[in-house]
Amino acid sequence: MGVVQGDQMVLNIGPQHPSTHGVLRLEVTTDGEIVSKITPHLGYLHRCFEKHAENVTYEQVIPFTDRCDYLASMNSNFGYVVAMEELMDIEISERVQYIRVIMAELNRIASHLLALGVYGLDIGAFTPFLYMLRDRERILDIFEYTCGARLLYNYMWIGGVSHDLPKDFVKICVEFLDYFEPQIEEYNNLLTFNKIFIERTADVGVIPAEVAVSYGVSGPNLRGSGVKWDVRKDEPYSIYDRFDFDIPTGSGEFGTLGDCFDRYWVRMLEVTQSVRIIRQALKDLPGGDVFETMPKKIRPPVGSVYRRTESPRGDLGYYIVSDGTPSPTRVKMRSPAFTALSCLDEVSSGWMISDVLAILGSLDIVLGEIDR
Amino acid sequence: MTPEQIKERISDQFKNSVITNESLGEHQVEINGEDWLNIATFMKNDPKLSFDQLECITGIDTGEEGPLQTHYNFHSMEHRHKIEVVISHDRKDPKVSSIEQVWRIGDWFERETYDMFGIEYTGHRDLRRILCPDDWEGWPLRKDYEGQESFHGIVVPKIKEEEGWE
Numbered sequence: 318m319g320v321v322q323g324d325q326m327v328l329n330i331g332p333q334h335p336s337t338h339g340v341l342r343l344e345v346t347t348d349g350e351i352v353s354k355i356t357p358h359l360g361y362l363h364r365c366f367e368k369h370a371e372n373v374t375y376e377q378v379i380p381f382t383d384r385c386d387y388l389a390s391m392n393s394n395f396g397y398v399v400a401m402e403e404l405m406d407i408e409i410s411e412r413v414q415y416i417r418v419i420m421a422e423l424n425r426i427a428s429h430l431l432a433l434g435v436y437g438l439d440i441g442a443f444t445p446f447l448y449m450l451r452d453r454e455r456i457l458d459i460f461e462y463t464c465g466a467r468l469l470y471n472y473m474w475i476g477g478v479s480h481d482l483p484k485d486f487v488k489i490c491v492e493f494l495d496y497f498e499p500q501i502e503e504y505n506n507l508l509t510f511n512k513i514f515i516e517r518t519a520d521v522g523v524i525p526a527e528v529a530v531s532y533g534v535s536g537p538n539l540r541g542s543g544v545k546w547d548v549r550k551d552e553p554y555s556i557y558d559r560f561d562f563d564i565p566t567g568s569g570e571f572g573t574l575g576d577c578f579d580r581y582w583v584r585m586l587e588v589t590q591s592v593r594i595i596r597q598a599l600k601d602l603p604g605g606d607v608f609e610t611m612p613k614k615i616r617p618p619v620g621s622v623y624r625r626t627e628s629p630r631g632d633l634g635y636y637i638v639s640d641g642t643p644s645p646t647r648v649k650m651r652s653p654a655f656t657a658l659s660c661l662d663e664v665s666s667g668w669m670i671s672d673v674l675a676i677l678g679s680l681d682i683v684l685g686e687i688d689r
Numbered sequence: 690m691t692p693e694q695i696k697e698r699i700s701d702q703f704k705n706s707v708i709t710n711e712s713l714g715e716h717q718v719e720i721n722g723e724d725w726l727n728i729a730t731f732m733k734n735d736p737k738l739s740f741d742q743l744e745c746i747t748g749i750d751t752g753e754e755g756p757l758q759t760h761y762n763f764h765s766m767e768h769r770h771k772i773e774v775v776i777s778h779d780r781k782d783p784k785v786s787s788i789e790q791v792w793r794i795g796d797w798f799e800r801e802t803y804d805m806f807g808i809e810y811t812g813h814r815d816l817r818r819i820l821c822p823d824d825w826e827g828w829p830l831r832k833d834y835e836g837q838e839s840f841h842g843i844v845v846p847k848i849k850e851e852e853g854w855e
Contacts (some may be wrong), residue, residue: 360820365829367805474855528739530766531796546766622716623762623773635748636760650774651745659797688820 325353325610328670329487332361336439339684343661343673347575350669355662361630363687370648375401376475376614378648385650386686388431388637391424391460392472392628393686399554400624400635401475405617412478414556414607419461419490419598420472422591426497427456428590428629429584432681436581440517441677445508455493457648462489476611487599489532494592501589509585518581519572522664526575533656536631537587538680541567541580548627560597562590577657584681616621616643629680650689654682690737690770692716698738703728710775717760719775726812732763733791740765742847748806748847757783757806757831762841778808787813798822798855806832 331342340361366385370378375529382397383390393557402409431506433440438672465471472479524534529542539546547564549557565586567579584667617639625634631653638647657680665673690698696718700707704729705759708719720728731741740763747760758776764771775786787810791796799810800819807828810816826837835847 360818360822365818365820368829487753527791531793531852533743544766549771623747623760625744632744634745634762636745636762638749647747647749649745649747655797656794656802657796663793 323487328336330658330673332358333363336677338435338678338682340636341658341682341684341687343677345673346672347670351669352668352673355665357658357661359658359684360688362684363630364395364689366689367648367650368595370645374643375617375645378645379474380469380471382650383471384627384685385652385689386630386633386654386683387425387468388429388683390468390634391420391472392468392626394470395421395555396624396626396628396633397635398473398475398655401615401617401639403624404637404639405475405478405612405615407612408610409476410607410610411603413607413610415598415602416478416482416594416607417473418557418560419595419602420463420478422506422595422598423456423490425460425591425629426588427453429588430456432629433504433508433581433584434683436678437492437514440509440514440675442514442658444510445504448507449504450499452497455573457487459489462486468654472487474611475615477609478609487602487667490599496595498589498592501585504585505682507666509582513527515571517675518577518679519570521572521577521672522679523573524575524660524664528663529575529608534631534660535568535599535653535656536627536629538580538631540565541583541679542568543567546634548625552625554626556622557594559601560594561689562593565590575674580679580681614643616641628653630659630683630686631655631657650686652686652689654680654684655687658682658687690768692718692770692772695738695770695772698735698825699728699732700733701780702731711839714772714773714774717773717775719777722776722778722785726788726791728789729788729810733813734826737768738765739767744771745793746795746800748808750806752832755802756780757808758822759802761788771852784811786811787811787816790814790839804828807831 326347328347329347331337332340342358344356345352357531366381378625379394386393430449430453434446439446440603461467462483464470524542526542529539543566545564545566550564565583566584567574571578620642621638624638625632633653634651636649637645665676693713702725706721706724710719724842732738742764744762744764749758759776760775789799799813802808803816804818804820827834
């Protein structure tokens with residue numbers, strides 16, 4: 318970018334700003350309109366969930382995980398229970414595995430819809446946001462029908478799930494998918510291939526692949542940089558190895574590989590893949606009892622486990638240490654949004670202030686998860 | 690490579706750096722913190738190891754008398770192998786060299802562990818609290834942590850045993 322020498326000015330974006338997606342303060346040092354340095358100040362939502370977790374039992378940690386990534390609570394639950402089951406070395410019934418995959422993928426669609434819609438909103442396209450939220454509501458209705466909650470589910474328990482599927486769940490879910498699939502075309506017409514949108518996002522905020530890996534950027538953001546890495550495929554957990562789905566990566570369609578448009582586009586393509594997985598899972602859904610494999614007493618053996626899963630924002634890892642008592646010695650959550658935000662300074666320097674918001678939006682951060 | 694081979698490769702290169710610790714799992718290796726920066730750089734650049742992903746840094750307090758520990762989870766996208774490195778610190782003066790210039794995400798992970806445990810990562814260019822306010826007292830995730838009474842005039846609530854929240 319151009320070299321401008323002028324007076325340095327410090328500008329605060331946030332803590333209360335619609336484009337920071339929560340309470341985040343960016344201390345932006347600018348040189349005219351050009352950004353030279355960004356210092357993010359986090360912690361406004363810090364409640365030290367990890368300390369709370371040490372004072373409650375293993376089951377009681379699950380509602381806390383809901384509240385970290387509140388846009389994809391199913392996936393947060395999923396990561397924790399998968400790690401716990403690995404630590405306790407227990408087998409899960411087939412039906413529970415399928416239900417979990419269906420829920421996690423539905424939640425991935427819901428989370429991506431919000432991310433895509435809000436991204437449009439961030440850079441000035443109001444209408445697509447309403448379309449996407451309208452369809453996200455239908456997913457939340459399905460969740461409400463299943464477990465009674467719309468956002469914070471506490472649905473996946475260690476060894477099982479809290480409620481079996483309601484009677485006509487499969488029918489409702491297939492109906493939704495049939496309705497939803499043609500909508501993706503509509504989003505593309507409304508937002509993706511809009512010339513103004515492409516001008517704002519293509520070539521902006523390029524994250525080269527090696528920078529992304531070094532910063533621990535993961536999930537759609539990493540794949541947007543052209544790295545084919547998905548925990549569901551590369552370190553399969555639960556039953557993801559049974560499904561047939563692709564890993565979309567960015568290709569620099571309208572600009573450079575790894576720009577904001579690529580990250581947006583990968584999310585859009587992932588929604589289609591999630592629909593594919595749900596359809597397969599619904600087709601093979603076995604019968605059985607969802608409480609059957611739930612352990613009576615949760616007392617894992619002494620030891621530790623680190624397990625990562627693919628949340629809509631990337632590699633969600635849990636490090637759990639057990640000393641044999643009913644409550645954990647240490648629970649650490651490796652949050653994907655935290656690592657994505659850490660590269661903001663490097664990616665944004667040299668861009669204009671308005672581009673910073675485009676870059677921040679394309680990273681799809683959730684502050685509840687960053688601050689924990 | 691299996692974790693066993695990775696351990697061998699490291700101990701071949703750096704004599705006396707690997708500490709035998711029976712209580713650790715198969716995927717874990719305890720390393721002497723003195724030469725840590727060199728070992729970490731080797732782990733990243735060696736073509737046979739090439740750990741390009743630093744997945745996670747976890748601080749652990751092993752109890753009142755035990756040491757503080759930093760656990761590093763590494764993964765190599767090229768070779769698809771992983772290892773967990775454990776470094777123990779003296780409780781009185783927890784210190785180890787920083788690896789933030791080797792893996793850039795080490796920057797924020799180390800700041801977080803510093804914030805929660807007070808482990809000092811020497812050579813870190815910007816080591817300050819990240820989640821707690823700058824003037825917070827104490828290290829919250831240590832087992833012997835006692836919260837401060839008030840913060841800028843706001844009473845900090847405490848958990849009282851049996852009675853629940855104050």
